[in-house]
Amino acid sequence: MSELMQIHEHFKVRWGMVIDIDKCTGCGACVMACNTENNIAPSTDRFNRLRTVHWLIIYKLTNGKTGKEYDEAYLPRPCMQCENPLCASVCPVVATTKDEEGGIVSQIYPRCIGCRYCMAACPYHARVFNWYDPVWPKDMEKIITPFTSVRPRGVVEKCNFCHHRFQKAKEEARAKGQNPLELEEDAYQPACAEACPTGAITFGNLNNPKHKVYKLSRSKYAFRLLEKLGTNPQVYYISKREWIKKVADNYLEHQNQKG
Amino acid sequence: MTFDRRDFLKFAAGGAIGTLFTPLPWKLLDDISIWSQNWSWIPRVPKGNFHTKNTVIKLGGSAYGAKVNFVGKNPITVAGNKEHPLSYGGVDPVGINAIALMYSPSRVTTPLKKDTKGNLTKISWDDALNILIEKLEGASKKHNNILFVSGDDTSSANEIFSALLTKLNSTLYFYAPSDRHKYFVAWNKILNGWGEIGFDIENSDYLLVLGCDIFDNWSTYVRNQMAFGNNNIEVDYVGPILNHTSVVAKHALIISEKDLYKFLFAVVNVIINHLDNVSSITGIEDFLGSVTFNYNPQKIAKEIGCDVSDIKNFAKRLLMAKRPLIIAGSTIDGGGPTKNILAALIVNTLLDRINKKGGITCIPNPPKILNNALSHQEILNNDLIKFIMKQNTKNIDVAFFYETNPFFELPIIARKKLQEIGFKVCISPIMTESCYECDLIIPSPYFLERLDDCFTPFGSGAANYSVANLLIENKNPSIPDFFINLANKLKIDLGIDSFENLIKTKSEYFGEKYDSLIQGKCWIDYTFETPYSVKIWNRKIENIFNENGLKLQSDEVEVTCIIKRKVGTSLTGILPFSNNVIYEDELPDKYMYAHIHPATLEKFHLKENEKILISTNSGQIKAYVKEDNGIVRDSIGILYGMGRKIKDKFNEGKGENVVDILELNREDTLNNFYWSNARAKLQKI
Structure with a gap:
């Protein structure tokens, strides 16, 4: 595992997200912003975990206690953009890779043959399969954005940190004569981070000390989901509530919390 | 020439090795993958000039400035406007859905x-x-x-x-x-205040929120959320059900909506000796006398179902705050009792938070241009x-x-x-x-x-x-x-x-x-009215608080609405992208969940996922039972915004309208009505 963990440390830029659970109200704006930005078709049936296409989902967490000790929280979960992506290693057609500066795990839709190995491999259930062709009601297809191609039935998809925004930010940096690998913090923000009304989602380069995420991801309150698996997600969470950390690593009741 | 078994094996092995070296099968697989996704019925992405324009979004939710992104002539997405003081760059689910909603199958296009x-x-x-x-x-x-x-x-x-x-x-x-109207009644008509009430949330360091969900669906909730996110504000919440405000609150306490004013006055009872410069407030002596006599923390704690320590802890945090702000509101906007709002305004006045940084503001009324118009x-x-x-x-x-x-x-x-x-x-x-x-x-x-x-x-x-x-x-x-x-x-x-x-x-x-x-x-x-004639207490006000709220029989529960803006507003219906975020634990099938506290479940001999009929004098709805520790005892919480009669696939067949079972109750002294809750009977079906 240690060798595997070294694989992607050569990236100079590691785009990452820090989600402050203590600030997340669970309003759903991030999910809807993601849907509209990335051409996820509106569903006419309520969310179905196995059928509804979603790149970002909000889980409601509870501490399992009763009375005054009862507590709840919301946890938005995008693709973790793992440093050691288990999905990429199982893809038989190289449709998903982690080979671009920035460390975003790609998903190349035209290459995907829909075998769903990646879905089985992803411990975060961050990937979804298109069981149906996407349908927008009459005239509503006018809201399709030019940013992401529309994926047909039979293709797996996932969050890519709004990669088109990364491309745009790089182009703008080049046009200004700046180094596209040293983007300013706000030059590149995914739709969810931009939409979040409490600023619970902070986005930036985890390797750049000038970016907020650099400090936040190193906070003593920062943690990642299922850290014990060694996937090293580039998505961090922050909470001062201990029980959330415990839930995040899926520890059993009798287990002591890590760290 | 013979072709024996060995030749066959050599041919097969050679073919297999050759296949590995030729790009043909990989190219074919790649092409098949590409072309099998290239169907005429899969929508193509638009082409055109990408540009942005500013606007203001209303649509029945929070009004705020936003940016609309266009490709050519078509608007495609909405983003917040960092320059606008009601957005600060934030958006809400209604705004994000605003463009899709424009093409809703249920748009009215002609008279x-x-x-x-x-x-x-x-x-x-x-x-x-x-x-x-x-x-x-x-x-x-x-x-x-x-x-x-x-x-x-x-x-x-x-x-x-x-x-x-x-x-x-x-x-x-x-x-x-x-609740704008309820604040008008409480502030301008009862307390004799001037101007219209506003909340300087950005500059407050402590918010005590009573009943309403200021971070999801109440008042300027987009700006409230951004103000909370951008500033170091501590929030405490007290209300009948945990919501999107309580989830980020430092401390949350669950008590019935009808008891919120009692809780607040019991808090005042605790801090009564720490109040400074209150002697100039009109009616202060009568008010303090009434609070001392009627709102003893021990008595109130027993009455509203909390611990005395809860009241004392909230009092302590309120005292410790430098710029506290108490915000009360209805669980369902406009439908709650006025007395919680009145109590919050009285205590804000008592704490000298009127027109103070981070407190209540008295905003001048808008100008009237047309002579014959009503102001x-x-x-x-x-x-x-x-x-x-x-x-x-x-x-x-x-x-x-x-x-x-x-x-x-x-x-x-x-x-x-x-x-x-x-x-x-x-x-x-x-x-x-x-x-x-x-x-x-x-x-x-x-x-x-x-x-x-x-x-x-x-x-x-x-x-x-x-x-x-x-x-x-x-x-x-x-x-x-x-x-x-x-x-x-x-x-x-x-x-x-x-x-x-x-x-x-x-x-x-x-x-x-x-x-x-x-x-x-x-x-x-930032000009504010000076409310120099505020009277915080008199006989009429005392009578308002002496009135009893909803009284439950032993076989009844109180209905509480769960409001989530992601579902939409009464004007928009269920939003086009709402269904992507209405999860299984919110809407199991065509019936909704009735959230009930475990102790209440036990009292009514109910189990999770059982189907029940909820009946009030107004009507009946069916729901599945959901155990929820985040709701006050002897009550049921039901999601608002479902059961729409809007005839499109986004709305049809999704739950029932909880307002159908709400009843109109009266605050006699004020001659005001409220309907945020009702007494209901539960029956297993």
Whole structure:
């Protein structure tokens, strides 16, 4: 595992997200912003975990206690953009890779043959399969954005940190004569981070000390989901509530919390 | 030449190795993958120039400035506007859905008239105008024979509508019920305060929120969230059910909505000896006497079902805060009792938080340009529910419902009173429940398709004014201009020839350039009224608090609404992308969940996922039982916004309308109504 963990440390830029659970109200704006930005078709049936296409989902967490000790929280979960992506290693057609500066795990839709190995491999259930062709009601297809191609039935998809925004930010940096690998913090923000009304989602380069995420991801309150698996997600969470950390690593009741 | 077994194996092995080295199968697989995804029915992405324009979003939720992204002529997405003081860059689910909603299958696109059989038929704008002329000419002969309910309390369109109404011999002009009205009653009518209440959340360091969900659906919730996120504000929440505010609160306490004022006064009882400079407040001695005598923490804790330590802890945090702000509101906007709001205003006054940094602000009322129009305060002084419950609505000939949906959001008894009105007109962008109840439906242009303005949405910390420009082509007239035309046909001079000119005049009044405002600039003013005559206590106020709230029998539970803006507003219906975020634990199938505390489940011998019938004097709905530790005992929480009659696939077959089982209750001393809860009986089915 240690060798595997070294694989992607050569990236100079590691785009990452820090989600402050203590600030997340669970309003759903991030999910809807993601849907509209990335051409996820509106569903006419309520969310179905196995059928509804979603790149970002909000889980409601509870501490399992009763009375005054009862507590709840919301946890938005995008693709973790793992440093050691288990999905990429199982893809038989190289449709998903982690080979671009920035460390975003790609998903190349035209290459995907829909075998769903990646879905089985992803411990975060961050990937979804298109069981149906996407349908927008009459005239509503006018809201399709030019940013992401529309994926047909039979293709797996996932969050890519709004990669088109990364491309745009790089182009703008080049046009200004700046180094596209040293983007300013706000030059590149995914739709969810931009939409979040409490600023619970902070986005930036985890390797750049000038970016907020650099400090936040190193906070003593920062943690990642299922850290014990060694996937090293580039998505961090922050909470001062201990029980959330415990839930995040899926520890059993009798287990002591890590760290 | 022979071809033996060995030759076959050599051929097979050679073929297999050759296959590995030739790109042909990989290329074929790649091509098959690409071409099997390239079907004509898969929508293509648009091409065109990407650009952004500023606007203001309302749509029945929080009004705030936003940016609309376009590709060519088509708007595609919405983002927050960092420069706007009601957005700070934030957006809400309604705003994000706003573009999709414009193409909703349920958009009203032409005027519709209901025939004698109840069928709706398309008519022209001229026909709609002629029908209205005929109806209004007849109705204006009698005094107060025309009623107008406006769902937008921020637009100058209210001036045009109310000016026309006044000229037509009626002053029955109302805003749709909201907590803005309850704050007006509590502050301006009972406490004798001046100006309109606002909340300087940005500069506060401690918010004590009672009942309402200020981070999801109450007042300027987009700005509230951003203010919370950007500043170091500590939040405590007390209410009947945990919500989107409580989830980020430092401390949350669950108590019934009817007991919130008792809790607050018990907190005051604890801090009574620490209050400074209160001797100048009118009524202070009587108030402190009443609090000492009636709101003993031990007694109140027992009465409302919490520990004395809870009251003391909240009191301690309130005392420790440098710039505390207490915000009370209804769980369902406009539907809660007034006394919680009144109590919060009294305690804010007591803590010297009026017109102080991070406290309550007293915002001057908006200017009135048209002479015959009713002022904002005059309209707030009119209480729709009080009026329709007192009057015989059969005597009213014509009613207008402008961008409001009373036939969904008001209790059934109030809906029935409105149904009795002779001729009803609904002006709406979406074919809502109210449209189906009306005789004439007029399409209201969507926010991108019209010029509109927005003065200080309720809850703003200071007076502000923004203008939403017409951003896309619209064949239909704007509603205020349609009413100016209607007035002209009725030979009534409203004193203005177009809505645009009214907005221009208002812009001049504020000393702001119209062109800057339509480009997205927001005028903001930090001048406040001085409420020097506030009286926090007298016999009447004491009587208000001495009245008993809802009393439950042993076999009854209290109904509480769970409001989530991601579901939509009463005006929009379930939003196009709402279904992508309504999860299994919110809507299991066509029936909803009734959230019940485990102790209440035990009391009623119910188990999770059992189906129950919830009955009140108003009606019945069915639901599945869901155990929830985040709700007060002896109550059930049900998601609001479901059970829509809007006829499209986003709305159909999703739950039932919880308002159908809510009852109209009365606060006798105030002669006010509230309906945020009801007494219900549960039956297993």
